[in-house]
Amino acid sequence: MDIASGLLHGFAVALQPSNVFWCFVGCLLGTVVGILPGLGPAATIALLLPLTFKMDPAGGIIMLAGIYYGAKYGGSTTSILLNIPGESSSVVTCLDGYQMARKGRAGAALGIAAIASFVAGTVGVIGLTLIAPPIAAFALSFSSPEYFALMCLGLALVVLLSGTSLIKGLLALLVGLWLTSIGTDLFTAQSRFIFGQASLLGGIDFMVVAIGVFAIGEVMASIEAGEEAKMLPVPRGIRNLLPSWEELKACRFAFINGSVTGFLIGVLPGAGAAISSFMAYGIEKAVSKHPEQFGQGAPEGVAAPEGANNADTGGALVPLLTLGIPGGGTTAIMLSALVLWGVKPGPLLMTESPDVFWGLVASMYIGNVVLLILNLPLVPLFAQILRLPVYVLFPGILGISIVGAYGASGRMFDLGLLVGFGLLGYTMSKLKYPTAPLILGFVLGDAMERALRQSLMMSQGDFVPLVQRPISGIMLALAVLVLLMPLFGWLNRMRVRAITENG
Amino acid sequence: MVRAFLKNGDVISGAALAALGVYIMMQAHAWDYYTLDGPGPGFFPFWYGAAMVALSLLLIVNAARASDEGQAVDWPATGRAMATWLAFALSVVLMEFVGFLISFAVLTFFIVAFIFRRPFATATVVAVASALTFHLIFPVALSVSLPTGPFGF
Numbered sequence: 001m002d003i004a005s006g007l008l009h010g011f012a013v014a015l016q017p018s019n020v021f022w023c024f025v026g027c028l029l030g031t032v033v034g035i036l037p038g039l040g041p042a043a044t045i046a047l048l049l050p051l052t053f054k055m056d057p058a059g060g061i062i063m064l065a066g067i068y069y070g071a072k073y074g075g076s077t078t079s080i081l082l083n084i085p086g087e088s089s090s091v092v093t094c095l096d097g098y099q100m101a102r103k104g105r106a107g108a109a110l111g112i113a114a115i116a117s118f119v120a121g122t123v124g125v126i127g128l129t130l131i132a133p134p135i136a137a138f139a140l141s142f143s144s145p146e147y148f149a150l151m152c153l154g155l156a157l158v159v160l161l162s163g164t165s166l167i168k169g170l171l172a173l174l175v176g177l178w179l180t181s182i183g184t185d186l187f188t189a190q191s192r193f194i195f196g197q198a199s200l201l202g203g204i205d206f207m208v209v210a211i212g213v214f215a216i217g218e219v220m221a222s223i224e225a226g227e228e229a230k231m232l233p234v235p236r237g238i239r240n241l242l243p244s245w246e247e248l249k250a251c252r253f254a255f256i257n258g259s260v261t262g263f264l265i266g267v268l269p270g271a272g273a274a275i276s277s278f279m280a281y282g283i284e285k286a287v288s289k290h291p292e293q294f295g296q297g298a299p300e301g302v303a304a305p306e307g308a309n310n311a312d313t314g315g316a317l318v319p320l321l322t323l324g325i326p327g328g329g330t331t332a333i334m335l336s337a338l339v340l341w342g343v344k345p346g347p348l349l350m351t352e353s354p355d356v357f358w359g360l361v362a363s364m365y366i367g368n369v370v371l372l373i374l375n376l377p378l379v380p381l382f383a384q385i386l387r388l389p390v391y392v393l394f395p396g397i398l399g400i401s402i403v404g405a406y407g408a409s410g411r412m413f414d415l416g417l418l419v420g421f422g423l424l425g426y427t428m429s430k431l432k433y434p435t436a437p438l439i440l441g442f443v444l445g446d447a448m449e450r451a452l453r454q455s456l457m458m459s460q461g462d463f464v465p466l467v468q469r470p471i472s473g474i475m476l477a478l479a480v481l482v483l484l485m486p487l488f489g490w491l492n493r494m495r496v497r498a499i500t501e502n503g
Numbered sequence: 504m505v506r507a508f509l510k511n512g513d514v515i516s517g518a519a520l521a522a523l524g525v526y527i528m529m530q531a532h533a534w535d536y537y538t539l540d541g542p543g544p545g546f547f548p549f550w551y552g553a554a555m556v557a558l559s560l561l562l563i564v565n566a567a568r569a570s571d572e573g574q575a576v577d578w579p580a581t582g583r584a585m586a587t588w589l590a591f592a593l594s595v596v597l598m599e600f601v602g603f604l605i606s607f608a609v610l611t612f613f614i615v616a617f618i619f620r621r622p623f624a625t626a627t628v629v630a631v632a633s634a635l636t637f638h639l640i641f642p643v644a645l646s647v648s649l650p651t652g653p654f655g656f
Contacts, residue, residue: 457541
């Protein structure tokens, strides 16, 4: 199936009434969680995953993806009106968005954010449409050594970019590998690390880890922060939400910059929307004729990061769908969702499950239009969500966490684990250990061990073929280079700056 | 100075992870490292356990070298977060005996009344309304099973 016929097939799937409905539900939920500080898309997808078990995989992934990119649209609303980022990817939007709002241009800032998100989000999906098929075709030649090397490279990038301390990132990854080892070894049926508990023979449910670390951890961190800010008024009426012609003209390069930077950074595992929005903002400021206006309410300072964090979605789905390698916490949960539905992401996804792959890609074109409609005229309505008291929201999240963890297995044992992983997530945030490497280690650990053991079986225990095969050799060398990067002073300073400046 | 070093979060977490790494290596040692078919169940854990020990020790050494003592802990804020977690943990224990509805209502009441310091009347209304909403949405409308108590809910 070539790209054009694949996309046509995708639209036939995505335009089925049920899938349009799920796309709308995902975009709506995404916008809501994007607006709410303290509840991210990773936690939301993890919480809702058990409810999607009985869904058709195409409808399910269309909805989950809607939450993923919808949250990025919604995140800007909180940044502009409250100066608190709804999502980590909207941190940079606070700089100029809030300043615009303080000067009475809240409507224009919200409008620019929505338009930039739409333009760049659509460019990101076009990039995904065009780039995914050749990458998948190339990856068809991969065997166990290449997959092992690819996972090493992906995890190395995630460790490098998810926190300032490389050591802590690596330790979080190793804890994830250990957690996924708990249970029965698939090769020999040897039980490992079960502490005498029969309940652990089947391993730890991914959702319990994801909900505990993300949702409970986020609730505890938010309660600790205890921030309650005052919201700036939202202008009513579509006319007051549209930016002026001068503002739009000033943003034209920012739309392109955000689209390209966001997509390219999104393809890199680990980089994520927060870094792409920071990079796009930096580029915009560097090439601007009036850099002194940045931070004072420059419309380009809203358009570039908002565009980048939305184009990032299309990029992030490239390695997930074509190679089966997620680049961050949210895509890791989406990978688990696909596996739970019996769909295997990777180079064969397009041929084995065209409904899922092309249906998802086509739904993202539709979703971007849905989100533009939701986020322009309806933004005053959504802003009312910010009036929901946190003392109602946080117990609600804890309740949904219990439903999510218990609903999947029906075991009280899993609720006990949930309590433990909640504390782990909070402790990690307190001690500045990044959570993304832990989740990715947990998701990829099994496949990584399997690929390594199969590679060594093929070579009768010899490690040399792993580095002699050209593709795996290059990827392993790159992984080592990535991990050695912090040893180079100026490169490490750039890395730490990119991570710390976006929170 | 030694006391400050021992209280450092990196030192404590490094020591805990080093201990975990040693445990993983000891467990892995008890399983086959290599079999006739290839690497055994002890192969992979042995190596990541060893890496965990090495990196944890490196973390402790780095913490010892660093001159700054880090940010001071905001104990009241940390206490709020930990009290929430403890209440959540107790509600899970309670759930086994009284079911989801009652234990979730108690948890919500505690969070609203004691963590957010809202009047008892507000806490009661939020707790009852939240628990009933959950009950109506999940077990009743969506047929999602939740822990039940002696009263059947």
